[in-house]
Amino acid sequence: MSWRTGLGLLLVAALVSGWSAWRMRGRDAPTAAQAQRSDYVLRDFELVVLGKDGAESVRLQAPQLQRSREDRSLDIATPLFLVPAEQGPWRLRADRGWVSPEADRVRLDGNVAGDSDPAAGMPTSFRTTRLELLPDQDLARTDQPVELRQPGIIQTGTGLQANLKSRQYRLLSKVRTRYEPSARR
Template sequence: MNTNPWPKLILLLIAAVASGVLVIRSGEQESDRKQRPELGVGYSMQQAELIRTGETGKVVYKVTTNRATQVAENGIIELDVVRINYDPLIEIPWDLRADTGHILPDRNIIRLTGNVIIRTRGEMQAPTRISTDYLELNTETYIANTDRDVVIDHTNNTLFAKGLRAHLKEERLQLLSDVNGQFIP
Protein backbone atom coordinates (compact mmCIF):
# COMPACT_ATOMS: atom_id res chain seq x y z
CA MET A 1 0.00 0.00 0.00
CA ASN A 2 1.25 3.28 -0.98
CA THR A 3 0.12 5.97 1.48
CA ASN A 4 0.72 9.62 1.06
CA PRO A 5 3.09 10.88 3.89
CA TRP A 6 2.28 14.57 3.33
CA PRO A 7 -0.79 14.87 5.60
CA LYS A 8 1.10 13.32 8.52
CA LEU A 9 4.12 15.51 7.86
CA ILE A 10 1.99 18.66 7.70
CA LEU A 11 0.20 17.70 10.95
CA LEU A 12 3.56 17.09 12.65
CA LEU A 13 4.85 20.46 11.39
CA ILE A 14 1.75 22.28 12.74
CA ALA A 15 2.17 20.61 16.15
CA ALA A 16 5.86 21.60 16.27
CA VAL A 17 5.11 25.22 15.38
CA ALA A 18 2.28 25.41 17.95
CA SER A 19 4.43 24.01 20.75
CA GLY A 20 7.26 26.40 19.81
CA VAL A 21 4.90 29.37 20.00
CA LEU A 22 3.66 28.23 23.43
CA VAL A 23 7.22 27.90 24.75
CA ILE A 24 8.19 31.36 23.46
CA ARG A 25 5.06 33.01 24.92
CA SER A 26 5.60 31.27 28.25
CA GLY A 27 9.18 32.60 28.41
CA GLU A 28 8.01 36.14 27.60
CA GLN A 29 5.43 36.04 30.38
CA GLU A 30 8.04 34.90 32.91
CA SER A 31 10.45 37.67 31.90
CA ASP A 32 7.58 40.20 32.05
CA ARG A 33 6.80 39.02 35.59
CA LYS A 34 10.45 39.38 36.59
CA GLN A 35 10.57 42.94 35.23
CA ARG A 36 7.31 44.07 36.84
CA PRO A 37 7.49 44.71 40.58
CA GLU A 38 5.28 42.54 42.72
CA LEU A 39 2.84 44.54 44.79
CA GLY A 40 2.88 42.21 47.77
CA VAL A 41 0.55 42.48 50.71
CA GLY A 42 -0.28 45.99 51.88
CA TYR A 43 -3.23 48.24 52.54
CA SER A 44 -4.49 51.78 52.27
CA MET A 45 -7.23 53.35 54.40
CA GLN A 46 -8.97 56.72 54.26
CA GLN A 47 -9.95 58.53 57.49
CA ALA A 48 -8.25 55.83 59.55
CA GLU A 49 -8.05 55.46 63.31
CA LEU A 50 -5.38 53.13 64.67
CA ILE A 51 -5.92 52.25 68.32
CA ARG A 52 -3.22 50.91 70.64
CA THR A 53 -4.46 49.03 73.67
CA GLY A 54 -2.57 47.99 76.77
CA GLU A 55 -2.32 44.56 78.35
CA THR A 56 -5.71 45.00 80.03
CA GLY A 57 -7.38 45.91 76.73
CA LYS A 58 -7.88 49.57 77.61
CA VAL A 59 -7.04 52.22 75.03
CA VAL A 60 -3.56 53.73 75.48
CA TYR A 61 -3.57 56.08 72.49
CA LYS A 62 -5.25 56.67 69.15
CA VAL A 63 -3.58 57.63 65.90
CA THR A 64 -6.00 59.32 63.53
CA THR A 65 -5.00 60.15 59.98
CA ASN A 66 -6.55 61.24 56.71
CA ARG A 67 -4.83 58.31 54.97
CA ALA A 68 -2.76 55.35 56.13
CA THR A 69 -0.88 53.29 53.55
CA GLN A 70 1.37 50.32 54.19
CA VAL A 71 4.40 50.13 51.91
CA ALA A 72 4.56 46.47 50.92
CA GLU A 73 8.32 46.36 50.32
CA ASN A 74 9.36 47.48 53.82
CA GLY A 75 6.23 47.30 55.98
CA ILE A 76 6.32 51.00 56.92
CA ILE A 77 2.91 52.58 57.43
CA GLU A 78 2.76 56.08 55.90
CA LEU A 79 0.34 58.57 57.46
CA ASP A 80 -1.04 61.86 56.10
CA VAL A 81 -2.25 64.56 58.52
CA VAL A 82 -1.57 62.71 61.76
CA ARG A 83 -2.95 63.16 65.27
CA ILE A 84 -1.88 61.12 68.28
CA ASN A 85 -4.09 61.38 71.35
CA TYR A 86 -3.34 59.58 74.59
CA ASP A 87 -6.27 58.35 76.61
CA PRO A 88 -6.83 60.66 79.61
CA LEU A 89 -7.02 57.67 81.96
CA ILE A 90 -3.34 56.79 81.44
CA GLU A 91 -2.38 60.29 82.58
CA ILE A 92 -0.28 61.45 79.66
CA PRO A 93 -1.50 65.01 79.14
CA TRP A 94 -0.02 65.50 75.67
CA ASP A 95 -1.49 65.40 72.18
CA LEU A 96 0.65 65.37 69.04
CA ARG A 97 -0.02 66.28 65.44
CA ALA A 98 1.99 66.54 62.20
CA ASP A 99 1.62 66.81 58.45
CA THR A 100 2.96 63.29 57.87
CA GLY A 101 4.12 60.31 59.85
CA HIS A 102 5.65 56.86 59.52
CA ILE A 103 5.06 53.87 61.78
CA LEU A 104 8.08 51.63 61.58
CA PRO A 105 7.55 47.85 61.43
CA ASP A 106 8.58 45.73 64.43
CA ARG A 107 9.43 48.85 66.44
CA ASN A 108 7.50 51.13 68.74
CA ILE A 109 8.55 54.27 66.89
CA ILE A 110 6.32 56.78 65.12
CA ARG A 111 8.24 59.36 63.06
CA LEU A 112 6.43 62.67 62.64
CA THR A 113 7.45 65.25 60.02
CA GLY A 114 6.25 68.67 58.94
CA ASN A 115 4.66 71.16 61.34
CA VAL A 116 4.97 68.84 64.33
CA ILE A 117 3.07 70.20 67.34
CA ILE A 118 3.04 68.69 70.84
CA ARG A 119 0.48 70.32 73.09
CA THR A 120 -0.57 69.76 76.68
CA ARG A 121 -4.21 69.36 77.40
CA GLY A 122 -5.99 70.07 80.61
CA GLU A 123 -8.08 72.76 82.16
CA MET A 124 -6.04 73.37 85.32
CA GLN A 125 -3.09 75.17 83.74
CA ALA A 126 -2.17 77.11 80.63
CA PRO A 127 -1.22 74.86 77.72
CA THR A 128 2.37 74.29 76.68
CA ARG A 129 3.01 74.10 72.95
CA ILE A 130 6.16 72.59 71.41
CA SER A 131 6.79 72.92 67.69
CA THR A 132 9.46 71.41 65.44
CA ASP A 133 9.71 69.93 61.95
CA TYR A 134 10.69 66.36 62.95
CA LEU A 135 10.07 64.14 65.97
CA GLU A 136 10.41 60.47 66.85
CA LEU A 137 7.94 59.15 69.41
CA ASN A 138 8.70 55.92 71.25
CA THR A 139 5.24 54.64 72.13
CA GLU A 140 6.53 52.19 74.75
CA THR A 141 8.66 54.60 76.79
CA TYR A 142 6.52 57.71 76.09
CA ILE A 143 9.68 59.61 75.11
CA ALA A 144 9.77 61.96 72.12
CA ASN A 145 13.12 62.97 70.57
CA THR A 146 14.35 65.40 67.97
CA ASP A 147 17.72 66.87 67.07
CA ARG A 148 16.09 69.73 65.13
CA ASP A 149 15.16 73.28 66.10
CA VAL A 150 12.44 73.48 68.74
CA VAL A 151 10.18 76.30 69.93
CA ILE A 152 8.40 75.98 73.29
CA ASP A 153 5.56 78.38 74.13
CA HIS A 154 3.98 78.59 77.58
CA THR A 155 1.77 81.57 78.48
CA ASN A 156 3.93 84.62 77.66
CA ASN A 157 7.19 82.67 77.65
CA THR A 158 9.05 81.36 74.61
CA LEU A 159 12.12 79.15 74.54
CA PHE A 160 14.21 78.22 71.52
CA ALA A 161 16.52 75.22 71.46
CA LYS A 162 18.29 72.76 69.22
CA GLY A 163 17.14 69.26 70.12
CA LEU A 164 14.63 67.98 72.64
CA ARG A 165 13.93 64.89 74.70
CA ALA A 166 10.38 65.01 76.05
CA HIS A 167 9.44 62.52 78.76
CA LEU A 168 5.71 62.74 78.17
CA LYS A 169 4.58 60.54 81.06
CA GLU A 170 6.76 62.40 83.55
CA GLU A 171 5.93 65.81 82.02
CA ARG A 172 9.64 66.61 81.81
CA LEU A 173 11.37 68.38 78.92
CA GLN A 174 15.10 68.18 78.31
CA LEU A 175 16.48 70.77 75.89
CA LEU A 176 19.68 69.51 74.29
CA SER A 177 21.62 72.60 73.12
CA ASP A 178 21.57 76.26 72.05
CA VAL A 179 18.83 77.14 74.53
CA ASN A 180 17.66 80.74 74.68
CA GLY A 181 14.44 82.52 75.44
CA GLN A 182 12.59 84.99 77.58
CA PHE A 183 10.54 84.41 80.73
CA ILE A 184 8.10 87.04 81.84
CA PRO A 185 6.90 86.48 85.41
Protein backbone atom coordinates (compact mmCIF):
# COMPACT_ATOMS: atom_id res chain seq x y z
CA MET A 1 0.00 0.00 0.00
CA SER A 2 1.39 3.35 -0.98
CA TRP A 3 1.44 6.37 1.27
CA ARG A 4 -1.13 8.05 -1.01
CA THR A 5 -3.63 5.20 -0.50
CA GLY A 6 -3.13 5.31 3.29
CA LEU A 7 -3.58 9.07 3.30
CA GLY A 8 -6.72 8.74 1.16
CA LEU A 9 -8.23 6.15 3.56
CA LEU A 10 -7.38 8.36 6.52
CA LEU A 11 -9.05 11.34 4.80
CA VAL A 12 -12.23 9.29 4.08
CA ALA A 13 -12.36 8.10 7.73
CA ALA A 14 -12.02 11.69 8.94
CA LEU A 15 -14.80 12.86 6.62
CA VAL A 16 -17.16 10.07 7.74
CA SER A 17 -16.52 10.71 11.45
CA GLY A 18 -16.94 14.49 10.95
CA TRP A 19 -20.21 13.97 9.05
CA SER A 20 -21.47 11.62 11.78
CA ALA A 21 -20.59 14.12 14.52
CA TRP A 22 -22.29 16.93 12.59
CA ARG A 23 -25.51 14.87 12.27
CA MET A 24 -25.52 14.01 16.00
CA ARG A 25 -25.05 17.62 17.15
CA GLY A 26 -28.81 18.43 17.14
CA ARG A 27 -29.82 15.50 19.32
CA ASP A 28 -30.30 16.17 23.00
CA ALA A 29 -29.20 13.80 25.70
CA PRO A 30 -32.10 11.80 27.14
CA THR A 31 -33.88 13.62 29.94
CA ALA A 32 -34.05 12.11 33.41
CA ALA A 33 -37.64 10.98 32.78
CA GLN A 34 -36.61 9.23 29.56
CA ALA A 35 -33.58 7.63 31.21
CA GLN A 36 -35.63 6.41 34.18
CA ARG A 37 -36.37 2.73 34.04
CA SER A 38 -39.50 1.03 35.24
CA ASP A 39 -39.64 -1.66 37.88
CA TYR A 40 -42.04 -3.52 35.66
CA VAL A 41 -44.37 -3.06 32.71
CA LEU A 42 -47.76 -4.74 32.22
CA ARG A 43 -49.34 -4.98 28.79
CA ASP A 44 -52.97 -5.76 27.91
CA PHE A 45 -54.02 -6.54 31.46
CA GLU A 46 -56.93 -6.47 33.88
CA LEU A 47 -56.24 -5.74 37.53
CA VAL A 48 -58.66 -6.09 40.45
CA VAL A 49 -57.90 -4.04 43.57
CA LEU A 50 -59.45 -5.12 46.86
CA GLY A 51 -60.30 -2.71 49.67
CA LYS A 52 -59.42 -3.15 53.33
CA ASP A 53 -62.62 -5.16 53.84
CA GLY A 54 -61.66 -7.60 51.06
CA ALA A 55 -64.37 -6.40 48.68
CA GLU A 56 -63.56 -5.20 45.18
CA SER A 57 -62.54 -1.54 45.34
CA VAL A 58 -61.74 -0.91 41.68
CA ARG A 59 -61.02 -2.85 38.49
CA LEU A 60 -58.54 -1.55 35.92
CA GLN A 61 -58.09 -2.49 32.26
CA ALA A 62 -55.43 -0.91 30.04
CA PRO A 63 -53.01 -1.64 27.23
CA GLN A 64 -49.94 -0.64 29.29
CA LEU A 65 -48.91 0.14 32.87
CA GLN A 66 -45.44 1.14 34.08
CA ARG A 67 -44.32 1.29 37.69
CA SER A 68 -41.77 3.98 38.51
CA ARG A 69 -38.65 2.63 40.16
CA GLU A 70 -38.05 5.92 42.00
CA ASP A 71 -41.40 6.65 43.69
CA ARG A 72 -43.40 3.41 43.06
CA SER A 73 -46.21 5.33 41.31
CA LEU A 74 -47.99 3.86 38.29
CA ASP A 75 -48.32 5.45 34.86
CA ILE A 76 -51.13 3.99 32.74
CA ALA A 77 -51.91 4.41 29.04
CA THR A 78 -55.62 4.79 28.13
CA PRO A 79 -56.99 3.33 31.37
CA LEU A 80 -60.52 2.08 31.95
CA PHE A 81 -61.44 2.04 35.63
CA LEU A 82 -64.57 0.17 36.72
CA VAL A 83 -65.67 1.44 40.12
CA PRO A 84 -68.30 -0.72 41.84
CA ALA A 85 -71.54 0.91 42.98
CA GLU A 86 -74.90 -0.38 44.22
CA GLN A 87 -76.63 0.42 40.92
CA GLY A 88 -73.87 -0.99 38.70
CA PRO A 89 -70.24 -0.01 38.09
CA TRP A 90 -69.02 3.37 36.94
CA ARG A 91 -66.80 3.37 33.83
CA LEU A 92 -64.04 6.00 33.98
CA ARG A 93 -61.84 6.42 30.89
CA ALA A 94 -58.99 8.80 30.02
CA ASP A 95 -55.97 9.23 27.77
CA ARG A 96 -53.53 8.77 30.70
CA GLY A 97 -53.76 7.66 34.27
CA TRP A 98 -51.49 7.93 37.29
CA VAL A 99 -51.80 6.05 40.60
CA SER A 100 -50.05 7.24 43.77
CA PRO A 101 -47.55 4.91 45.48
CA GLU A 102 -50.08 4.20 48.27
CA ALA A 103 -52.83 3.57 45.65
CA ASP A 104 -55.12 5.94 47.56
CA ARG A 105 -55.30 8.52 44.75
CA VAL A 106 -55.79 8.17 40.99
CA ARG A 107 -55.38 11.02 38.54
CA LEU A 108 -56.95 10.80 35.07
CA ASP A 109 -55.80 13.23 32.38
CA GLY A 110 -57.07 13.99 28.88
CA ASN A 111 -60.56 13.30 27.53
CA VAL A 112 -61.88 12.02 30.84
CA ALA A 113 -65.25 10.29 30.50
CA GLY A 114 -67.33 8.97 33.40
CA ASP A 115 -70.42 6.88 32.70
CA SER A 116 -72.73 5.18 35.17
CA ASP A 117 -74.18 1.77 34.39
CA PRO A 118 -76.74 2.29 31.59
CA ALA A 119 -79.09 -0.17 33.32
CA ALA A 120 -79.19 2.09 36.40
CA GLY A 121 -82.40 3.99 37.12
CA MET A 122 -81.00 7.35 35.97
CA PRO A 123 -77.95 6.97 33.70
CA THR A 124 -75.43 9.72 34.29
CA SER A 125 -72.30 10.77 32.41
CA PHE A 126 -69.73 13.50 32.78
CA ARG A 127 -66.87 14.81 30.65
CA THR A 128 -63.84 16.83 31.69
CA THR A 129 -60.09 17.11 31.04
CA ARG A 130 -58.74 16.05 34.44
CA LEU A 131 -60.20 14.04 37.31
CA GLU A 132 -58.92 12.88 40.67
CA LEU A 133 -60.37 9.65 42.05
CA LEU A 134 -60.17 8.68 45.73
CA PRO A 135 -61.31 5.02 45.66
CA ASP A 136 -61.37 4.56 49.47
CA GLN A 137 -63.87 7.44 49.74
CA ASP A 138 -65.84 6.66 46.53
CA LEU A 139 -65.09 10.27 45.57
CA ALA A 140 -64.27 11.80 42.17
CA ARG A 141 -63.37 15.47 41.88
CA THR A 142 -61.94 18.06 39.52
CA ASP A 143 -61.40 21.79 39.33
CA GLN A 144 -61.71 21.81 35.51
CA PRO A 145 -64.75 22.60 33.33
CA VAL A 146 -67.28 19.73 33.41
CA GLU A 147 -70.36 18.67 31.50
CA LEU A 148 -72.81 16.48 33.46
CA ARG A 149 -75.66 14.73 31.63
CA GLN A 150 -78.72 12.93 32.95
CA PRO A 151 -81.96 12.16 31.11
CA GLY A 152 -83.65 15.49 30.35
CA ILE A 153 -80.91 17.69 31.83
CA ILE A 154 -77.45 18.92 30.85
CA GLN A 155 -75.37 20.86 33.36
CA THR A 156 -72.04 22.57 32.78
CA GLY A 157 -69.79 24.19 35.31
CA THR A 158 -66.30 24.48 36.69
CA GLY A 159 -65.33 21.93 39.31
CA LEU A 160 -67.10 18.75 40.32
CA GLN A 161 -67.35 16.61 43.42
CA ALA A 162 -69.13 13.30 42.94
CA ASN A 163 -69.81 10.48 45.37
CA LEU A 164 -69.85 7.56 42.96
CA LYS A 165 -71.49 5.19 45.41
CA SER A 166 -74.40 7.40 46.52
CA ARG A 167 -74.62 9.16 43.11
CA GLN A 168 -74.56 12.64 44.60
CA TYR A 169 -73.00 15.31 42.38
CA ARG A 170 -72.04 18.88 43.07
CA LEU A 171 -70.87 21.37 40.45
CA LEU A 172 -68.78 24.01 42.21
CA SER A 173 -69.01 27.22 40.14
CA LYS A 174 -70.24 28.81 36.90
CA VAL A 175 -73.12 26.35 36.77
CA ARG A 176 -75.50 26.43 33.82
CA THR A 177 -78.44 24.08 33.43
CA ARG A 178 -80.40 23.20 30.33
CA TYR A 179 -83.56 21.11 30.49
CA GLU A 180 -84.38 18.90 27.53
CA PRO A 181 -87.72 17.24 28.19
CA SER A 182 -88.35 14.03 26.29
CA ALA A 183 -90.82 14.26 23.41
CA ARG A 184 -94.34 12.95 24.06
CA ARG A 185 -95.15 9.77 22.22
